[in-house]
Amino acid sequence: MILVASYNMRKAIGxxxxxxxxxTIEVLNELDADVVALQEADRRFGARMSALPVHMIEEHSDYKPVPFEARSGSLGWHGNALLVRKSVEIIHKEIVHLPSLEPRGAVMAEVRVGGVDLRVVGMHLDLSGLWRRRQAHAILAHLAGRDGxxxxxxxxxGDLNEWSAHGGCLRDFAHHHRFAACGRSFHSRRPIAQLDRIMVSKELEILESGAHRSVAARRASDHLPIWARVKPA
Structure with missing residues (x-):
């Protein structure tokens, strides 16, 4: 089994x-996932340095960042980052450029977890429904056009920013992927919306899933982290 998680950490602002x-580190340790997709992992202004110092990850957790090296001092790409357990092998990684009015992007890595090869995409989509659908199409086209x-x-x-229960970009992703039933994750103090989503291809079976509702998670960000336990189908 593989445990994956997604967390909009809100630049570590609680x-x-x-x-x-x-x-944020405390919440990540509570999750104890094999792979975590982070959103808003970098500061927004200035040099856009990581809001989660790499030395803290190394010294106080069992995670390591996937090294995208897109910007000096940043953890990922436009705030998107991937953390994996230190025992996980990183086979390949790349950034995915997305059409947008404001800076947006996605990150992708191929990893080996307990002998299972897994492709992971982390994303934070636009506030505009039109641009969300364009970004969903770009991600799906990128996956379809890859070698391998x-x-x-x-x-x-990731954080899809989609308030609809079934429409918008959710309909686009649903053509080829199934959604884990993680439940509501925003706002962390009183969750009313499923903005954060985990989706899997037909090669994976979802065993269980949910939103992580610990005391620390309700304080560390305005989003709760979500998780899913999966295995090869």
């Missing part, structure tokens, strides 16, 4: 408006 990367095994088990996850 619901008390304090920047506390140590709380087209049947590779694939997990897509």
């Amino acid at each position: 619901t008390d408006r304090r920047r506390r990367p140590d709380r 095994d087209p049947e590779a088990p694939t997990v897509l996850m």
